[in-house]
Amino acid sequence: MNDVSRLALTRRTMLAATAVTLIAPRAFAQSPADVKVGLLVPLSGLYARPGTVMKMGAEMAIDHINKAGGVKALGGAKLKLVVMDSGDTVEKAKNAAQRMVAQETDLVAASGAYLSSFTLAATEVTERAQLPVLTLSYSDLITDRGFKYVFQTSATAASQARQALPLLMMLAQSASGKLPKTVAIITDNTGASVASAKPMREGLLKEVGLELVMDETFTPPLSDATPLVQKVRAAKPDLLFFLPTVISDAKLVLEKMNEFGLSQGRIPTISFGIAIAEPDILQTINPALLQGVITCVGSWATKGHEELIAELKTRYNEPWMTQNAISTYGDMWLIKDALEKSGKADKAAVADALRSVDGGPSKYYPGGILKFDDKGRRVDAEMTVVQWQNGIPVTVFPQKLAVVEPFWPKR
């Protein structure tokens, strides 16, 4: 909570800053050396877009930190961002990580590398170079290798799979006053979708008391969604889990649902992952069709981030703040906190500080606290439920983070 006041550049802080300048000009004359922080994200190739958004988040955080006086424990040292392009292959990510540790030897910590497989390859390098890395990647494997220098800020994939359904049930309960009983699944047969749908069919649905009334798997690309949507209409489920990978498939199904009068949240349609809430989707799908569509993601801009969202919009013309931006923004602050704690611009000291950090409730990551367990996973990391409302996906659950009320059919 402290951070917010630090962020706001009020007249009083300006005054204070001026006063400090007048009183202690020497401290500023010998300004301490910049502290370098790495950002290893894909800036070219298939994943350039999310990587670029991560860079925006990092740049904003660095500016805010520096404007608020830098790292106080280091005499107000400024943070300096060193950006590396991890490219679009595992090999390029490994190369970039190797370049980072070989040529930027004075980095104190880094954040990266978007895709789990890139993070895995990059952290093989950083672990051996003993450079602490914060990551928003989900894969459990990242922190299952016994590594000491990687810190996972999101809930891991397995944890998200466990959390998502109970979270949705709670949302339904709180929004409509009753628990849903039946569910339909429409999924494509790509790896990620199959990985999400399989454990649901094999027990997770039963655990939360949902009955699977329709289950359809298709191979992208769909040519016609009519048969799928007809089955949904016939089955009349309380919930529809919809797991597309290709945007054109999502568009076909949503259009057809609209045609059949099932859209606008009439049957709550729930996706998993960030794909259906990325700004790019608006280039192909009319926001009216997306109205009411829900997705569960590892993190999102939530209550308390309004100023950040506004700044992202004015500065980078991003319509809203996704996990990639907010999480990377938070990473920079966390590194700053670790620097304050260690009092040394040294990667080993920062790594120690991260291991023992206990920053209380987390401000930029959903749920849990700013503390890492033995494996390097953030303690009690939760996830967020996001709903498309009036052309923007906004956080609607958990309540303490929600920006607006979810809308849910009250039947």
Added chain:
Amino acid sequence: MPMLLRSLAPTLIAAAVYACLALFVTNSYYQLTLTLVLVWASFGLSWNVLSGYTGLVSFGHAAFFGLGAYTTALGQIYFDITPWLLIPAAAVVGGVAGLLVGFPTFRLRGHYFALAMLAYPLALLYVFEWLGYQELTLPIKRDNPFAYMQFSDPRIYTLVALVMLLGIVAITRAVESSRFGMALLAIKQNEAAAEAAGIDTLAWKLRSIALSGAIAGAVGAFYAVVLLVVTPPSVFGMLVSAQALTVSMFGGVGTVWGPLIGAAVLIPVSEILHAELGARIPGIQGVIFGMAIITVILVAPEGVFWKVRDRWMKRRAGAAALPTADVVTLPEHVIPFVAAPVKSTARPERPQGRVLLSVKGLSKSFGGLKAVQNVGFDIHEGMILGIIGPNGAGKTTLFNLLNGFSLPDTGEVLFDGQNMVGRKPHELCQAGVGRTFQVMRPFLRMSVRDNVRVGAYVRAASEDEARSFANDAVERVGLTAVADKVAAELTTKELRLMELARALAGKPWLLLLDETLAGLGHGEAEEVVAVVQRLAREGVTIAIIEHTMQSMVRLVDRFLVLDHGAVLADGDPASVTRNPRVIEAYLGKKWVNRAQA
């Protein structure tokens, strides 16, 4: 072996320089690039063993590469086996995969083969995703890193890769200079000609893809050790297969140096572009890299190595051109060309020995077209049979039936009393039937001697014997003076003679010559005729196809005239040339009257 060592010398020197360079590089990032150059060079070499030498372009080498990588990852994760053992194991997996892939896929040729190969890694990619191996990491070994190839000094990776590369170069060199390489080169130039030269093309292709797959598997295994992370797209992806093609095509296809040059240039350039521009103008590195490759391919379509080599050879040849004027002196020189059929004087009567080839009731139809109808004739040992007929008479079809290139609908072909119908061309060649082709397919970059040597392996038991057979054959056709020239520098006549020598090198009993005189000037035709006559005197039985009668009249002992697929006339040259039906078939009715007038 000493020859192999000599051929390896330049590589060993290059390797020593590279090793020194690697030892002085302490920056772990540059060291990683040094390692990856070697990895991709090795992978390019593996591709080269199949596609470079046989000409069957594989778009799917990632299949073997990926299987190797997964062998290492899974072996270490589930069985805690060290990569030192898993890399050889991966080679075995790759080799077996090569056989399994090759057996069905070699039914296809050209683009179809290339596209079919593309399918294997794509299919494997999905299989491994489906199996749940989306992301694997090789467990970190903090206690005994060396035993698990997890060197703390990155230079060791480069050295291991260098040793591996040298091994692969030695294998490739050994293949290149043996009958294995010759067979593959022959397949590349013309699979049919290779079969005719006695090469069991399917067997050699399978050996080649197994070796290629084994190398790719080992390289993939090492790649997994270097990257420590294996995901289906990173080892089965399109880009992986493309990498093998790019480095080889850039550097030069069909040579050991190609992939080495390609990898040494492209990998660092792409990495430097990525490092320098990636974070500033994302994506520009791909554009520059792509344009550079396009430029090089436009300037040197066969790769940098061949361009440089050709230019260098030309300069050297230019410096030392004049002294060795190529005078081909035939021992007994040519009788002036006589156009009209005169009585055969120059040639003594040849003994009509036992029947070597007997053809009975041979027929072949293509749909409604009866290309060959009920043809029968005998070839006696030591004779020269001329098969003539106007264009479209069915001569080449008949030849292909004799050779095993196509199957007759009815009839039999008895060679030395054995029915050869249904045998493959290389089996016929082994039995002692050699042939040349109407369209010449010389191996342009090889010397005349090496070109001829390809044909010798069918009889030769050893490399030395093959060499001596080849030299012998070169001498018999009178090409000794140009034996060390590369085929690209020969005249049409010399190429015809070289083809003849290649067929001769396999020591055939019966030689089938398909339009050997086509495209030759009159004087040149006479020289070739003289050589054929000489061969006949030395005891080779010959059947020769021609559609012009002129040069044949004095050459052959007997004519078989075909028209519309059927035998029109069969007899000695004098009677055949006067046969009104023959004249009609060739020249039309008008001429028959004139001839009789």
